[in-house]
Amino acid sequence: MINIVITGCSTGIGLATAEYLETEGIKVYATVRSSEDVEKLQALGVKNVLKLDVTKPEEIKAVIDRVLSEDGKIDCWLNNAGFGQAGAIEDIRTNILREQFETNVFGLHECTRQIIPIMRKQGHGKIIQHSSVLGLVSLFGRGAYNASKYAIEGLADTLRLELKGTAIYVSLLNTGPVSSDFRKNAMQKLRDNVDIENSIFKEAYQKNLSADKSKVPFNEEAISVAKVVHKIILEKKPKPRYYITKATYILGYLKRILSTTSLDKILGKIG
Numbered sequence: 001m002i003n004i005v006i007t008g009c010s011t012g013i014g015l016a017t018a019e020y021l022e023t024e025g026i027k028v029y030a031t032v033r034s035s036e037d038v039e040k041l042q043a044l045g046v047k048n049v050l051k052l053d054v055t056k057p058e059e060i061k062a063v064i065d066r067v068l069s070e071d072g073k074i075d076c077w078l079n080n081a082g083f084g085q086a087g088a089i090e091d092i093r094t095n096i097l098r099e100q101f102e103t104n105v106f107g108l109h110e111c112t113r114q115i116i117p118i119m120r121k122q123g124h125g126k127i128i129q130h131s132s133v134l135g136l137v138s139l140f141g142r143g144a145y146n147a148s149k150y151a152i153e154g155l156a157d158t159l160r161l162e163l164k165g166t167a168i169y170v171s172l173l174n175t176g177p178v179s180s181d182f183r184k185n186a187m188q189k190l191r192d193n194v195d196i197e198n199s200i201f202k203e204a205y206q207k208n209l210s211a212d213k214s215k216v217p218f219n220e221e222a223i224s225v226a227k228v229v230h231k232i233i234l235e236k237k238p239k240p241r242y243y244i245t246k247a248t249y250i251l252g253y254l255k256r257i258l259s260t261t262s263l264d265k266i267l268g269k270i271g
């Protein structure tokens with residue numbers, strides 16, 4: 001049976017992907033950061049739930065050891081764990097930017113670094129890095145998140161070159177707007193970590209916080225991501241990159257054909 005380890009399965013895309021893949025006959029190891037979330041997923045019927053905080057290398061190793069002890073292999077690893085820190089760059093303190101990178105980039109990198117030797121030894125493997133449409137283009141007030149996803153793009157593009165000639169494949173997911181708690185959590189991070197009242201962008205923040213984002217253009221359900229992950233698992237030679245949602249296709253296309261100045265004008269109108 002094909003197996004996969006997925007990080008960040010407490011809600012949203014990670015949870016939906018774990019549940020969907022199990023129905024498709026894939027053995028899923030769904031990982032979550034807290035013991036409470038382990039219990040929550042078990043109550044939902046997810047079969048193999050493990051505790052994993054990707055910022056802790058020893059927990060990554062423990063998960064890898066557990067999977068290998070049960071299956072003797074790891075076919076696929078999906079680095080999905082991450083969050084969005086909203087706020088203008090000048091309002092984001094360096095320690096807050098560092099927190100963004102600890103999970104989105106350094107945690108992803110440590111998982112990747114630890115799994116590669118396993119996949120080299122077994123002679124095959126697939127590593128899926130969950131980037132974003134914001135790994136292709138940037139939006140106002142999303143600088144910390146943008147930067148983390150751009151970093152993932154650079155790491156993945158380089159890793160493909162370094163794994164050339166092996167049967168280990170690296171794929172990027174450029175996901176656009178998907179139904180999840182992502183925006184709600186990002187807005188909470190804005191409240192927690194940005195001095196909104198004393199910011200030059202106070203009005204923009206307040207507008208964003210009060211905006212009704214229940215009907216985002218081109219929004220899709222999390223199952224859209226799950227189906228792409230399933231496709232990658234089944235493909236003999238998966239592609240380096242997968243666009244998910246029409247928003248990604250549109251903005252990715254505009255990035256290729258427009259000048260930076262022209263693209264900035266369009267991106268500046270997107271909230």
